Amino acid sequence: xxxxxxxxxxxxxxxxxxxxxxxxxxxxxxxxxxxxxxxxxxxxxxxxxxxxxxxxxxxxxxxxxxxxxxxxxxxxxxxxxxxxxxxxxxxxxxxxxxxxxxxxxxxxxxxxxxxxxxxxxxxxxxxxxxxxxxxxxxxxxxxxxxxxxxxxxxxxxxxxxxxxxxxxxxxxxxxxxxxxxxxxxxxxxxxxxxxxxxxx
Numbered sequence: 001x002x003x004x005x006x007x008x009x010x011x012x013x014x015x016x017x018x019x020x021x022x023x024x025x026x027x028x029x030x031x032x033x034x035x036x037x038x039x040x041x042x043x044x045x046x047x048x049x050x051x052x053x054x055x056x057x058x059x060x061x062x063x064x065x066x067x068x069x070x071x072x073x074x075x076x077x078x079x080x081x082x083x084x085x086x087x088x089x090x091x092x093x094x095x096x097x098x099x100x101x102x103x104x105x106x107x108x109x110x111x112x113x114x115x116x117x118x119x120x121x122x123x124x125x126x127x128x129x130x131x132x133x134x135x136x137x138x139x140x141x142x143x144x145x146x147x148x149x150x151x152x153x154x155x156x157x158x159x160x161x162x163x164x165x166x167x168x169x170x171x172x173x174x175x176x177x178x179x180x181x182x183x184x185x186x187x188x189x190x191x192x193x194x195x196x197x198x199x200x
Contacts, residue, residue, distance in 0.1 A: 005073055005160060006065040007074035009153075010042050012166040014192065016174030022046040025058065038067035048181050052194030056098055057181045063091040069155075076160060085154045090118060092149040092177065096184055098192040099143040103130065108145055111183045115149050116176040119159075119169035142192055144164075163169055 017024070028045035042062045047055035069086035076082045096108065105128045115123045131144040159165045 005086070005155060005163075005166075006040060006042075006063070006088065007117040008163040008166050009063060009170065012163070012170040013061065013173065015167065016171045017044075017046050017061075017177065018174075019171075020178035021049065021173035022059075022174065022178055023049045023051075025055070025129075026053075028060075038070070038141040040065040040070070042112055048176070048178075048185060051185075054097060054194060055191055056096065056191045056194075057185045058095050058097070059177050059181060060095065062091040063148065064091075073155075073160070081184075085156060086160075087155065088153045090123060090151050090153055092116070092123060092179075094149075094180060094184065095144060095146040096187075096189070097142065097144040098194060099145070100190045100192055102132075102143050103145045103189060105130065105145060108147075108187065112147065113176070113180055113183070116173055118151070118153045118173060120153055121153050125149050129136070 008016075023046060025045040025047055030041075030043045032041050032043070033039070034041075041062060043060070043062045045058055045060045047058040051057070065088055068084075069088070072084055072086040076086070094112075096103065109128065112125075114160070115125050117123070126148045129146050129148075130159040131146075133142040133144060135141075159169065
């Protein structure tokens, strides 16, 4: 049986993203279980409306519910207490893609706002990754650059008892992601056109 607090967190994050007018990318949502360790994870991807396929800017999100947190949550539901508060691992990856030419990481970093917070817990930024994507002919490659933000969301008694607390804590993340994608999309960079885009 799936611990409901994790699905509540998933629902709160999904509502925050859709409330920020972001568009879920087709076939990009996955719920997975590690059959060896027992960890659960949920992955999804969102972009700005009208970006085409693939979009110029996108956000990939992962929530992970480790086995020990499931045990702590079960202990709380049975005994009303836990040894350590259960935690959800959060990863946010922002990606610029379909670039014609190698991006200058310093220009992209300058457009990024401060890392987001979820409740009282802040996410930490990692350094950028730049990719070169070749077709089979090995000429005219696309480029991409992405940034990751990672952290832990600790579930206190209030969050465990009331799903509305999760809505409040995850609610700001949707607006942060939407605003950041807009800022990245507004950078003066050259993108390869994509099918279905309403503007490039």
